[in-house]
Amino acid sequence: MARDFASSKSVLSPLDRLPPYSEEAERGVLGAIMLDSSKVMDLCVTSQLWAESFYVPAHKTLYESMQKMYSEGKVIDILTVTDFLNDEGSLKKIGGSVFLDRLIDSTPTVAHAEYYIQIVYDKHVLRCIIDCAREAEQACYDSEDNAGSILDKTEQSFMDITERQHGDLVLWPDAIKTTMEHVESIFDGNDKNAGGIPTGLLNLDKVVLGLRKSEMIVLAARPSMGKTSLAMNICENTALGHNSAHESRPVGVFSLEMSQEALIMRMLCSHAEVRSDQLLGGYASNDMHKRLANAASALSKAEIYVDDTGGLDVMELRARARRMKKKYDIGLIMIDYLQLLHFSAYARQGRQLEIAAISGHIKAMAKELDVPVLVLSQLSRAPDQRTGESSGKPKLSDLRDSGAIEQDADVVWMLRRPCVYATGEDAEDRTLAIVDVAKQRNGRVGEVELNFEESFTRFRDRARGVDNDPRINRGNEIPDEQPI
Secondary structure, eight states, rough: HHHHHHHHHHHHOOGSSSSOOOOOOOHHHHHHHHHHHHHHHHHHHHHHHHGGGGSSSHHHHHHHHHHHHHTOOOOHHHHHHHHHHHTTHHHHHTTHHHHHHHHHHHHOOSSHHHHHHHHHHHHHHHHHHHHHHHHHHHHHHHHHHOOOHHHHHHHHHHHHHHHHHOOOOOOOHHHHHHHHHHHHHHHTOOOOOOOOOOOSSHHHHHHHBOOOOEEEEEEEEEETTSSSHHHHHHHHHHHHOSSSOOOOOEEEEEEEOOOOHHHHHHHHHHHHHHHHHHHHOOOOOOHHHHHHHHHHHOOOOOOEEEOOOOOOOOHHHHHEHHHHHHHHHSSSSEOOOGGGGGGGGGGGGGOOOOOOEHHHHHHHHHHHTTTTTEEEEEEESHHOOOOOGGGGGGGGGSSSSOOOHHHHEEEEEEEEEEEGOOOOGGGTTTEEEEEEEEEEEEEEOOEEEEEETTTTTEEEEEEEEETOOOOSSSSSSSSOOOOO
């Protein structure tokens, strides 16, 4: 008999199975609400328990009525609920007052209410997952959309389930205590990276105080200003460790413009201080070969993970970043660059709305993964059209395609090289590069001067650092990092 039963069970269709639910847990939640509504309803709301979370129709109807009473500030107990359901004409539908009496009898205490709530919530999530999977299966058979579009929609539906989950609300005194522990660690010198991940450029770090977790940092510039070079220099410094005081961290790079081989070639030449045009042109010497070999040895120790897939959809990028974070514990993500991303769900609504949606998802990704995201962005041609003292100087409004980038970003850097626009003596200084920290939610703004060695695509600190800041060294040498 056991063999026959197992055989019949194995051929059951998934549609013949009952969805996951616990009638006992649902009854426990409802009974506990009527015993102590002020406590249990607060727990239900905090845990995001809605009418749809209940599977049994009578339980769903009853909880929906309790929600209405709770929102109207009414007392919830066996008598008030009975009257409310009777006035709504729902009392007979759920089984009358006898049904409510049984709920009370089956719930002797509210001590386990939180446990019951968690069971009901978990079962609801499982049902949502099943529904998403079935919709995806149906779309694969019936939809006229292409495979990529179906995959994007499916991924979004599963992501919506994930985003609905959240942790418990942290009480204000506990949050103050945690923050003060962080402050104390800074004063004790135990927090080596109190301000965030160092960029490796002292002058820049003095203004931005490092790259902070959960922040979206936008590095914007006109083409050929060196934004990819600056971003890769920062990635290299992060992966190798700026110095003995700052530990190395794994870095994830999404390069939508350059191939992995091209990026590595650029990093090798930059690190070895070898001109790439000479190397690719065949003008190589033994000294260059030695320096490249040493650079390869050093860079091979860096944990940099490059995804050079072109034309990525932002939803796919988030999925890949999530896997990268889980597998390699990424500490920094760099995206080159924002305007090369797509979002199929908004493709037909205009490029401006599409870019706005992409920007919002990148910011959400930074918060979800709890890492800084350095995203490169193109500027419009407006800086090229300015004259006089403002020639070539970008503004926040120059961010290309959408004002949402400016709104979503926590920090915005505007990179420019004055020699590109200057004439006469001002055009002779081809090493000067200016990073204008145009926006920073948690810090000051200002212009930072760097040296850009174009031959090696490498940025370095400049002796004259931050304009109008007397705390920055004005001598010929950049001192070791020290507090300001």
